[in-house]
Amino acid sequence: MNKTRRNFIRTAAVGSAGVVLGSTKLSAKSYKRIIGSNERIQVAIAGLGRRVGAIYTPVELKSNNVELVYLCDVMESQRLKAAKEMTPRLGYTPKLENDIRKVLADKNVDALFNLTPDHWHAPGSIMAIKEGKHVYVEKPCSHNMAENELLVAAQKKYDRVVQMGNQQRSAEHTIEIIKEIHNGVIGTPYKAVAFFSNSRGEVPLQKPAAVPTGLDWELFQGPAVRRDYTSETWNYNWHWYGWNYGTAELGNNGTHELDVARWALQVDFPNHVEADGIKSAFVNDGWEMYDTMEATFKFDNNTTIKWDGKSRNGYGTYGGGRGTIIYGSEGSVYVNRDLYKLYDRAGNLVKTVNAKYKEGGIELGGGGGMTTIHVANFFNTIRGKETLQAPIDDASKSMALVHYGNVAYRIGNGFEIDPTTGRMLDRKALALWGREYAKGWEVIL
Numbered sequence: 001m002n003k004t005r006r007n008f009i010r011t012a013a014v015g016s017a018g019v020v021l022g023s024t025k026l027s028a029k030s031y032k033r034i035i036g037s038n039e040r041i042q043v044a045i046a047g048l049g050r051r052v053g054a055i056y057t058p059v060e061l062k063s064n065n066v067e068l069v070y071l072c073d074v075m076e077s078q079r080l081k082a083a084k085e086m087t088p089r090l091g092y093t094p095k096l097e098n099d100i101r102k103v104l105a106d107k108n109v110d111a112l113f114n115l116t117p118d119h120w121h122a123p124g125s126i127m128a129i130k131e132g133k134h135v136y137v138e139k140p141c142s143h144n145m146a147e148n149e150l151l152v153a154a155q156k157k158y159d160r161v162v163q164m165g166n167q168q169r170s171a172e173h174t175i176e177i178i179k180e181i182h183n184g185v186i187g188t189p190y191k192a193v194a195f196f197s198n199s200r201g202e203v204p205l206q207k208p209a210a211v212p213t214g215l216d217w218e219l220f221q222g223p224a225v226r227r228d229y230t231s232e233t234w235n236y237n238w239h240w241y242g243w244n245y246g247t248a249e250l251g252n253n254g255t256h257e258l259d260v261a262r263w264a265l266q267v268d269f270p271n272h273v274e275a276d277g278i279k280s281a282f283v284n285d286g287w288e289m290y291d292t293m294e295a296t297f298k299f300d301n302n303t304t305i306k307w308d309g310k311s312r313n314g315y316g317t318y319g320g321g322r323g324t325i326i327y328g329s330e331g332s333v334y335v336n337r338d339l340y341k342l343y344d345r346a347g348n349l350v351k352t353v354n355a356k357y358k359e360g361g362i363e364l365g366g367g368g369g370m371t372t373i374h375v376a377n378f379f380n381t382i383r384g385k386e387t388l389q390a391p392i393d394d395a396s397k398s399m400a401l402v403h404y405g406n407v408a409y410r411i412g413n414g415f416e417i418d419p420t421t422g423r424m425l426d427r428k429a430l431a432l433w434g435r436e437y438a439k440g441w442e443v444i445l
Helices: 003-011 028-033 053-060 076-090 100-105 118-130 145-158 172-182 217-221 248-265 369-382 392-411
Strands: 018-020 023-025 041-046 066-072 095-097 111-114 134-137 162-164 189-197 272-278 292-298 304-310 322-328 331-335 339-344 349-354
Touching: 041 053, 041 100, 053 076, 053 369, 066 076, 066 100, 076 095, 095 100, 100 118, 111 118, 111 369, 118 134, 118 145, 134 369, 145 392, 162 369, 162 392, 172 248, 172 331, 172 339, 172 349, 189 248, 248 292, 248 304, 248 322, 248 331, 248 392, 272 392, 292 392, 304 392
Parallel strands: 041 066, 041 111, 066 095, 111 134, 134 162, 189 304
Antiparallel strands: 018 023, 189 322, 272 292, 292 304, 322 331, 331 339, 339 349
């Protein structure tokens, strides 16, 4: 490989010294190291389930100038399906690999798309960063608060570009209205309501079963505590089968709207959290955590974020399936992936602006134009042409809200938080700060 190209890819990174809300500025040191900004970036995708379709378009776009080197998944059928879909679009067939560790050991890989299940997000990303890769990690970027901190620390230590897949950060209409909010269009913002409503159906009860043909069950579990295989686990329903792999609906979808709420209010860590969660539908099915939750996050500057999540009741409480409402002293804003609406203090509609790019809403997988430009922002930041819209040190603070809400639900009470450090000030809560790992996997963190 051309040494000049390799030098560029390895050193074109975002310096942690210039972090600001919603973007990351290049430090002078990092900027001076960037050369050959039009060189091709060689990428790998790990995790070829429902979300991978959203990455196809940005990877194949000639304007992004990337080469897809690997398609990696622990399920053979997923690898074959992705290869069949991507080969005609690319004009070549990427290498197919089962083991993410082999992908990361390849020095020719410059960047990783980490689309694996939740329990692999932080460990896989940290492994990649240590191997010198830039990382685009899907939400949730971590499984728990300990991983949250470790991922940010790894990015800073190894000086890599790390972006979370909270793609609404790159949506032009959202950027526009958030800027207006920060400039006072609704006066002083004091409260945001983030919401999600869906009509998910019954989930099968787990039953002992043979490992499906083609599935590397050992590698699927990866860093998680070992258990025997049960039916339906490897495919999507791992989200709802306890806390070994998933982060419930707060991590699965709440990350997005909580991120917009925190962005609009310009807040970091809260000082208090309360959460009320129940299982409201199909009470005897295999779903093992809450499907309905209301959570409240209080911040030092007299602002509040509320989460209203209904996974299995599709009633559109706020006029849509998902979105964020921001209240201010002089007006309000309703913003989702499709549009924003600005209202005055009397509740009169002042302005409506539609999204330039469409994005999936509550359907499985999602994807669309917002993801495409969010990924392009990742590539362009690697090249030194842009700054990240969702740098991991900021995105991890939105992720913290998810973990606080889940922990409050799991221990059955709210608790105080140190708003400076993000530390949970409750003995029972701190017991869930991290997690137990399978023997031998702790070392990757």
